[in-house]
Amino acid sequence: EPNRPDSWLPTLQTDTPEQGFELAVKLSRMGVKTTQPDIDALKQGRRQYAKDPDALIDASKVIAVHFSTIAAANDYWRDE
Amino acid sequence: EPNRPDSWLPTLQTDTPEQGFELAVKLSRMGVKTTQPDIDALKQGRRQYAKDPDALIDASKVIAVHFSTIAAANDYWRDE
Amino acid sequence: EPNRPDSWLPTLQTDTPEQGFELAVKLSRMGVKTTQPDIDALKQGRRQYAKDPDALIDASKVIAVHFSTIAAANDYWRDE
Amino acid sequence: EPNRPDSWLPTLQTDTPEQGFELAVKLSRMGVKTTQPDIDALKQGRRQYAKDPDALIDASKVIAVHFSTIAAANDYWRDE
Amino acid sequence: EPNRPDSWLPTLQTDTPEQGFELAVKLSRMGVKTTQPDIDALKQGRRQYAKDPDALIDASKVIAVHFSTIAAANDYWRDE
Amino acid sequence: EPNRPDSWLPTLQTDTPEQGFELAVKLSRMGVKTTQPDIDALKQGRRQYAKDPDALIDASKVIAVHFSTIAAANDYWRDE
Numbered sequence: 275e276p277n278r279p280d281s282w283l284p285t286l287q288t289d290t291p292e293q294g295f296e297l298a299v300k301l302s303r304m305g306v307k308t309t310q311p312d313i314d315a316l317k318q319g320r321r322q323y324a325k326d327p328d329a330l331i332d333a334s335k336v337i338a339v340h341f342s343t344i345a346a347a348n349d350y351w352r353d354e
Numbered sequence: 355e356p357n358r359p360d361s362w363l364p365t366l367q368t369d370t371p372e373q374g375f376e377l378a379v380k381l382s383r384m385g386v387k388t389t390q391p392d393i394d395a396l397k398q399g400r401r402q403y404a405k406d407p408d409a410l411i412d413a414s415k416v417i418a419v420h421f422s423t424i425a426a427a428n429d430y431w432r433d434e
Numbered sequence: 435e436p437n438r439p440d441s442w443l444p445t446l447q448t449d450t451p452e453q454g455f456e457l458a459v460k461l462s463r464m465g466v467k468t469t470q471p472d473i474d475a476l477k478q479g480r481r482q483y484a485k486d487p488d489a490l491i492d493a494s495k496v497i498a499v500h501f502s503t504i505a506a507a508n509d510y511w512r513d514e
Numbered sequence: 515e516p517n518r519p520d521s522w523l524p525t526l527q528t529d530t531p532e533q534g535f536e537l538a539v540k541l542s543r544m545g546v547k548t549t550q551p552d553i554d555a556l557k558q559g560r561r562q563y564a565k566d567p568d569a570l571i572d573a574s575k576v577i578a579v580h581f582s583t584i585a586a587a588n589d590y591w592r593d594e
Numbered sequence: 595e596p597n598r599p600d601s602w603l604p605t606l607q608t609d610t611p612e613q614g615f616e617l618a619v620k621l622s623r624m625g626v627k628t629t630q631p632d633i634d635a636l637k638q639g640r641r642q643y644a645k646d647p648d649a650l651i652d653a654s655k656v657i658a659v660h661f662s663t664i665a666a667a668n669d670y671w672r673d674e
Numbered sequence: 675e676p677n678r679p680d681s682w683l684p685t686l687q688t689d690t691p692e693q694g695f696e697l698a699v700k701l702s703r704m705g706v707k708t709t710q711p712d713i714d715a716l717k718q719g720r721r722q723y724a725k726d727p728d729a730l731i732d733a734s735k736v737i738a739v740h741f742s743t744i745a746a747a748n749d750y751w752r753d754e
Binding site for chain 3: 389
């Protein structure tokens with residue numbers, strides 16, 4: 275069953291490292307959303323952790339793990 | 355002794371990245387369930403951490419580690 | 435000096451992904467046991483963290499790191 | 515759609531390991547900035563965590579994850 | 595300047611996965627010792643965290659990261 | 675622009691695993707220093723976390739991530 279046309283994650287390929295970083299941010303946020311689908315609760319939570327340095331560093335760590343996956347998926351955009 | 359027919363994890367292969375992400379979420383939850391098999395305690399715990407931004411970020415980190423494994427297992431769905 | 439016959443970790447090879455996940459759980463628990471060999475203290479500790487969502491997520495994270503090692507060791511059970 | 519000329523992340527390639535480490539620091543900080551774009555809040559946060567040993571270690575952990583990605587992207591600067 | 599004869603880490607190669615796990619435990623402890631060389635402080639610290647489930651899980655996580663390195667270094671003991 | 679002669683990180687290559695571990699410790703500390711360049715604040719911080727078992731384990735975790743990078747960069751010192 276191939277990709278649903280409206281899939282939020284059709285591919286891991288991106289043209290540039292910057293787009294790869296944006297995809298890593300998106301994956302990190304989807305990881306939170308799958309656990310807490312309630313948008314209001316999410317927004318309230320983001321306001322809270324956006325002022326908490328430890329939480330900001332933790333969020334950056336999740337992005338770093340996803341970015342290493344996306345970078346490998348794009349062979350580190352070597353042929354750039 | 356090949357896969358039991360009713361195995362919850364028959365393969366790491368998925369058709370699409372989105373299904374790969376869903377499998378990573380499933381693996382993360384199984385990791386919690388193996389430690390705390392009591393469903394009620396689990397549900398009570400999820401209600402609790404679903405309102406805690408730090409816990410939500412941590413849950414997203416576990417998904418990120420599993421997603422990197424699934425993505426490598428599917429060669430990053432390159433031939434998509 | 436090859437494997438002691440009664441080694442608790444004779445190999446990283448498993449027939450199926452599900453067995454691979456079980457081995458990852460075992461490795462995570464051995465990691466705790468090497469630091470705290472006292473069984474009673476361990477059991478008391480498990481009762482405690484089994485009710486703590488943050489600890490459950492953290493335990494799932496250790497399993498995720500070991501699972502990525504076991505999956506790579508079994509070439510992601512690709513020929514399944 | 516190739517790199518925007520003013521992209522903040524045109525490539526993962528660096529001439530030297532030291533530049534690779536600097537890029538890993540930059541990526542870690544961008545991970546924080548995408549979650550908290552408000553510069554004042556960021557500066558206030560940095561003053562706070564710069565005095566907190568746990569947060570400093572955590573920040574170093576994010577840099578370590580990004581550095582492993584950049585090092586792999588540059589084939590560990592082997593031909594240095 | 596080859597290995598000092600009395601090096602505590604002459605090689606990453608081990609005969610068996612079990613020895614590989616023991617080496618990962620040793621590396622994790624050396625990581626603590628390089629930061630806190632004072633043996634008494636270390637022992638006092640270990641007594642403390644050996645009763646703290648969160649710390650025990652964290653210690654297991656460090657072992658998991660080192661184990662993935664040692665397993666790769668030994669090509670997952672495939673020819674076992 | 676090749677390595678500055680006085681670069682603190684001219685290469686990831688080391689002769690032995692033990693030197694590789696020392697480089698991983700150095701990288702972990704540089705990760706802290708880039709965030710907190712003030713030496714006194716750093717020293718004060720180290721005295722603090724050197725008595726805190728959780729922080730010591732966390733510091734060991736950062737070393738473990740860097741060590742996996744250095745080990746891969748040296749092909750696990752296989753030809754040792």
